[in-house]
Amino acid sequence: MKQHYRIKFFYGGRGGGKSYAFADSLLFLGRNKKLFVACLREIQDSIRDSVYKLLCDRIKFYGLSDYKIFADKIENKFTETVFIFKGLREQDAQKIKSLEGVDIAWIEEAQTISALSWEVLEPTIRKDGSEIWISMNRLYENDALWLAVAANPDERTLVIKANYYDNPFCPEEMILQAKKCRQKSPENYAHIWLGEPIRQDNNCLIKSEILRRAFEQNIASTTSPLVIGLDIARFGDDKTVFCFRKGRWCYRFESYENKSNVEVANLATNFILSYHPYRVFMDVGGQGAGVFDILKDRGFNEIIRGVYFGEKAIRDERYFNRRAEMWGEIVEWLEKAPYPKLPDDDDLYNELTSVRKDFDGKGRLKLEGKAEIKKRLGRSPDKADALALTFAEPVFEGRTPQIYGHKEVCVEDIFNDAAKMQTGW
Ligand SMILES: Nc1ncnc2c1ncn2[C@@H]1O[C@H](COP(=O)(O)OP(=O)(O)O)[C@@H](O)[C@H]1O
Numbered sequence: 001m002k003q004h005y006r007i008k009f010f011y012g013g014r015g016g017g018k019s020y021a022f023a024d025s026l027l028f029l030g031r032n033k034k035l036f037v038a039c040l041r042e043i044q045d046s047i048r049d050s051v052y053k054l055l056c057d058r059i060k061f062y063g064l065s066d067y068k069i070f071a072d073k074i075e076n077k078f079t080e081t082v083f084i085f086k087g088l089r090e091q092d093a094q095k096i097k098s099l100e101g102v103d104i105a106w107i108e109e110a111q112t113i114s115a116l117s118w119e120v121l122e123p124t125i126r127k128d129g130s131e132i133w134i135s136m137n138r139l140y141e142n143d144a145l146w147l148a149v150a151a152n153p154d155e156r157t158l159v160i161k162a163n164y165y166d167n168p169f170c171p172e173e174m175i176l177q178a179k180k181c182r183q184k185s186p187e188n189y190a191h192i193w194l195g196e197p198i199r200q201d202n203n204c205l206i207k208s209e210i211l212r213r214a215f216e217q218n219i220a221s222t223t224s225p226l227v228i229g230l231d232i233a234r235f236g237d238d239k240t241v242f243c244f245r246k247g248r249w250c251y252r253f254e255s256y257e258n259k260s261n262v263e264v265a266n267l268a269t270n271f272i273l274s275y276h277p278y279r280v281f282m283d284v285g286g287q288g289a290g291v292f293d294i295l296k297d298r299g300f301n302e303i304i305r306g307v308y309f310g311e312k313a314i315r316d317e318r319y320f321n322r323r324a325e326m327w328g329e330i331v332e333w334l335e336k337a338p339y340p341k342l343p344d345d346d347d348l349y350n351e352l353t354s355v356r357k358d359f360d361g362k363g364r365l366k367l368e369g370k371a372e373i374k375k376r377l378g379r380s381p382d383k384a385d386a387l388a389l390t391f392a393e394p395v396f397e398g399r400t401p402q403i404y405g406h407k408e409v410c411v412e413d414i415f416n417d418a419a420k421m422q423t424g425w
């Protein structure tokens, strides 16, 4: 008897022919008998995110006039096969019930499927003879669906790897791109084209080379305004840290333990009166709200700004939240020439390199949770968060500091071209 596989799991790199093979197979199966096909992904803001377009293209390519294309579904006029398109994240218990009659569920971009979505979906696809087809380009070693389905497949699960060189239809242009990528970056090639998961260690947000470069940089002065980032301790073992940054020059950190709100507010008051910062950005998620209120009461309204790490990013389309956005700004700051300077500090080094990046279903940068970072680091990245806070909002940046020769300092009066004034973070 022919083996019947309930789950068909195809994985591999870009261009392996997975999506086309699934689309073509489903269209042909749907012409033979009535099928209810659900095309699923983790997030589907619009039908344009789905495989709808690919199916339409293939229908046109083969001239399958028996398929009728609607705005939100595709139907076969003779067999009454129906294709629908859904995002799993948006499915509540009621909506997921509508998937109970599904014959074939196609999960595309399965590397983004969460464990929760899978737990809800799997038992819903329960019709006799129903199947789940999965196409995935591995992201991380612990991709939820990989672990749940493919890492230890049972006898009803078919797991097949397909890369671009396995695809007889792979366009010449794609093969050239793959070769170019192999020469330029073997690491990227292994992930993008061979479908290998990204090793978590390669996945830290801030690379040690760019950080070391900032530790070795020579900047001694700048005309950029002073911005202070203030990260306030949330728990007994966390520290309250002030970070001082002027444009591309970050020159000082001050850490304190076990300070009351009034004491922190007094320290901040001293710094404001002594150094006249243009802004003090402070974390007001926890304790900070109390400190903020005291400073406001003392008339520093113009200078202080409260920030919630978890709130919506300013550039919402790029960053998952404010915290990811501020850390993303640190990366941009470190990467852009003239390179910035940071105090050479082991704690800061460990904190900045320990944070791992992630991407949400919309491809926005997201940082791993504070709890995980704390587990690995043994403490909270307080200094790094204080530095991140200095990037909370764009601040007018003075003239770009210039660096002269070896171990020389920059001099700001050397700037003769006021037109080169820049704005920045
Ligand atoms: N059956 C096919 N007929 C024609 N071209 C195909 C076929 N399958 C794949 N291709 C070509 O190969 C490319 C990669 O296929 P695709 O299914 O998008 O790969 P994957 O989903 O694995 O990244 C497609 O863009 C298309 O040009």
Ligand SMILES: [Mg+2]
Pocket (backbone or CB within 6 Å): 018, 019, 020, 135
């Ligand atoms: Mg694909």
